[in-house]
Amino acid sequence: MGVRGRLLVLVACVAVLACVAGAAVWHASARADRRNQVQAGGPVVHAGPVSLAPAAAPAAGAAAPAAGTLVFRSMAWGPHRDELTGVPAGAPNGPRTASGVKCLRFYAAGGTGICLQAVRGAVDDSYRAVVLDARLRTVRTVALAGIPTRARVSPSGRMVAWTVFVGGDSYAVGAFSTRTSILDTRTGVLQSTLEDYDVTRDGHRVRAADVNFWGVTFADDTHFYATLATGGHTYLIHGDTTTRTAVTLRTNVECPSLSPDGTRIAFKKRVPGLSSDAPWRLYVLDLATLRDHPTAETRDVDDQAVWSDGHTLAYALPGDYGSDLYTVPADGSGAPRLLTASALSPAWIR
Template identity: 45%
Template sequence: MKKLVLALAGTAVLAAAAVTYTVSARHDTADAEPAAQLSLAPGQLLFRSLPTGRVGAVPLTGTDAKPQLSGLKCDRFAVARQTAVCLAVKPGTLPPVTDVLVLDDHLAVRHTQTLPGTPSRARVSPDGKRVYWTLFVTGDSYAATGFSTRAGMYEVDSGRLVKTIEELPVFVGGKRYFAPDVNYWGITFAADGNRFYATLGSKGKTYLVEADYGRYRGKALRENVECPSLSPDGKRVAFKKKVGDGVWRLSVLDLATMAETALAEQRSVDDQALWQDDHTVLYGLDNAVWAVPADGSAAPRKLAGDAASPAVTG
């Protein structure tokens, strides 16, 4: 379905950044370095190496170590259990298209799906059975003045593809919500593989949506929540809260009480955070991967430089 351009200034800023990112950050300066044979063995921090675009890895116990770089190039990367996903924009294509690569525990490709748009977010469900993504897509033509988002899923075991969840029935304030500019982004699944959360954007507002995958319906829980990331215990959501034009504050929401905790990171964070464990949140910012306590108690610390799109193997 062709869609109107999303009337969210923040999303437009993100979209422009995504295009610049995927076009300008794909370098080959270290291609002469032999590719490491990486796996999803536990205890690793994996990420996208910004100078090369290749997936790299360091031990979680020593993130200052020289990273091992695989031969795999991605614009977004994520892992869980024995599954990984790599989003890689195809260079030189107009309108832009992205390869969604579903990978096994040795980063070998199991499935490839090519979809319109440029990479924005990627995740794998905690059980490793679903991969999901958000792409920025153009409107009716590449000459359109803005972007909308398209969030989709792939079932690893069955091969079922959901190209977009924009037809997901959602209730806002107890009433079924309809609007021509509905967009979803930033999907995150619970450990049961059924409950999931996402951002709904429409008419200048954003909502945290809680959805049931089996029943395929959802409800809005709260306004001004973007790029949710569910904690391993399933009780909290890390998210970015808009506090100004193009400015987001990293926060954590308790799903039982709806109490909100602002994290100690004072800079604007335009990323879907990742939980390292129930106590620590990771994110990409200023060409590096950072960690910050999830209770707001301490300042962030840098884990890896020249890095983005963090992923942790457990």
């Protein structure tokens, strides 16, 4: 074979190799795109509004309304990361509709949303609580004293609550300080800290400099449950927003979440013998007996669980993009299941 022939063979080989390499790159890229899409819980689509309005009851003889919408903070990488995002409640891994509203923590009920936001500054960040209406329009803004960690809304949508860290940034550390506030969206009255409440334990008023409160969960517009910490112990409290009083019910209850029927509380419990870096397990408390039982989730849950219905708990665990949402039966049966990846702070809108 002459020089010209060898040169043609070499050029052909290079072309074939280039095609093979290109195909391999395309295949790897497509596979990565599919993997990322699965991990992200579906593609994020910025098309159409996200609504917090409960579905209207059907007229007599009409078909039942759809299962509703699941709204959460999307953690998927991309231009819509941290935005409130909606998916059909029956298809949590379906296409996501991004709202354009960014939140660190979020919750919604009764057509009202509470969005805890970061305001990025040139030197330091600041934080604010934003009350949202059913169309995600801002109703009121309140400056926050620290890093947002918990948020809740009463079933009617009238009362909202939030907790921030004002010293330290984790419930797992020994020294931290929180501030929990409750806002009446109808009257505009802000109770800036639950430390102003009169709290009774075993018939005696709690008077201590180290009290901290966090994790409000509402029974109605007047009554709520939350965590009180003092003297190295945590307590479940039952509070009244009208009298600004509370009473302790039992110890070792953190981040309570009241069931839809008002009879049980899901919470994270410190279990003796576990690592101080991962001390919590997800439990459910019967309010009538104050007895608790563990769920089937054996991993460390540092979250305020949400009841997706009367039988199922949803909560966040660390994931590839920050956090993923899981569910587990509340009665201790079954096993944890991945609800949707790359998501945080869920709320079911029905």
